[in-house]
Amino acid sequence: MSFLFEQMTVIGVGLIGGSLARAARQRGLVCRFVGAGRGAPNLERALALGVVDRVERDHRLAVRDSDLVVVGTPVQAGIEVVRNILPEMSPGAVLTDVGSVKGPFVRAVEGMDLRQVRFVGGHPIAGTERSGVEASFPELFENRRTILTPTQKTDPKALQALKSLWEGVGAQVDLLNPEAHDRILADISHLPHLIAYALVDSALEGEGLPYAAGGFRDFTRIASSSPEMWREICLDNRNALLASLDAFEARLAALRRMVEGGDGPGMEGVFRRAKEGRDGWLKDKGWA
The missing domain is CATH 3.40.50.720 (NAD(P)-binding Rossmann-like Domain)
Incomplete structure (x- = not known):
């Protein structure tokens, strides 16, 4: 052979x-x-x-x-x-x-x-x-x-x-090339892990976790990943991750302004664009 x-x-x-x-x-x-x-x-x-x-x-x-x-x-x-x-x-x-x-x-x-x-x-x-x-x-x-x-x-x-x-x-x-890889992975992997950890950590300080169900479980699945490994990944890719965090915080701030201002159409537009984008991605992957 x-x-x-x-x-x-x-x-x-x-x-x-x-x-x-x-x-x-x-x-x-x-x-x-x-x-x-x-x-x-x-x-x-x-x-x-x-x-x-x-x-x-x-x-x-x-x-x-x-x-x-x-x-x-x-x-x-x-x-x-x-x-x-x-x-x-x-x-x-x-x-x-x-x-x-x-x-x-x-x-x-x-x-x-x-x-x-x-x-x-x-x-x-x-x-x-x-x-x-x-x-x-x-x-x-x-x-x-x-x-x-x-x-x-x-x-x-x-x-x-x-x-x-x-x-x-x-x-x-x-x-x-290595730099392009790190920018992409910061957006699609490293930032989501950071958010999942932060969301669970925040929930632990409140009283709602006992009532959390499938949606919270699915969204936070990756928060069960190795903390030691992800500490190292976040520090090793800190520059790209900080850029991803800046972009995400800007989008979150825009949504906050819509919530504060009662901008229902604006929120629905963001939600619809995200839903359609995710649905298309799942279809392309053969997961839908």
């Missing part, structure tokens, strides 16, 4: 890294899998579940002889991981990540002495509010988008190999 990669090392075998390993194994895209991380229980569980074939606590040992290394840690930790593993990586190996913020990570890694390691930033736009390897499943990326963020320094063959891997696990692959 011909594989895209002979050995994949996943550093941070959680929901995303674990799901990628499961999917690549199921589709016959990679031959062998190595899991790495600092938490022994999670690694042992990844081994027991058959997500990986071998585990290592030492990242440097984990990447030896691997022709693909996937970094699945928060951005700042990932930068240090890459700095640590580069001397042990095989010449020509492909290095990628799955982080939600691309600019700081791409700039930091491309500023290192990569030698002959070929780096391509990546971000699968898929996930759930659950975390850890036990939450992983091979269908996670099917009919979802994965964004790769090549630069002028990116090796074309490495880019094509990663594109084939992600398409092989069912994803639609788009190419964006």
Whole structure:
């Protein structure tokens, strides 16, 4: 059998890294899998579940002889991981990540002495509010988008190999520069998480939470995501997130003025435009 990669090392075998390993194994895209991380229980569980074939606590040992290394840690930790593993990586190996913020990570890694390691930033736009390897499943990326963020320094063959891997696990692959990626994700992911956390936090101070039902549950589902992870994402993408917050606050202020002024037609116009836009988006996605 011909594989895209002979050995994949996943550093941070959680929901995303674990799901990628499961999917690549199921589709016959990679031959062998190595899991790495600092938490022994999670690694042992990844081994027991058959997500990986071998585990290592030492990242440097984990990447030896691997022709693909996937970094699945928060951005700042990932930068240090890459700095640590580069001397042990095989010449020509492909290095990628799955982080939600691309600019700081791409700039930091491309500023290192990569030698002959070929780096391509990546971000699968898929996930759930659950975390850890036990939450992983091979269908996670099917009919979802994965964004790769090549630069002028990116090796074309490495880019094509990663594109084939992600398409092989069912994803639609788009190419964006890192800064454009971060602006878009601030609007559609990072800001919504911030709002969900703030809304639940506000509700906890009132008396209405016991009466909340399905609408509140659905709107705030992502507030059950990892607080530690989202703290890091918001700080790593702070400039783009602040711009998104400014734009959102301006729209919210406009709605407040409509409420104060009794501007029913104005409010209905905003609501109708939002409803029609969301309904069209759901239809395009095949979710309606």
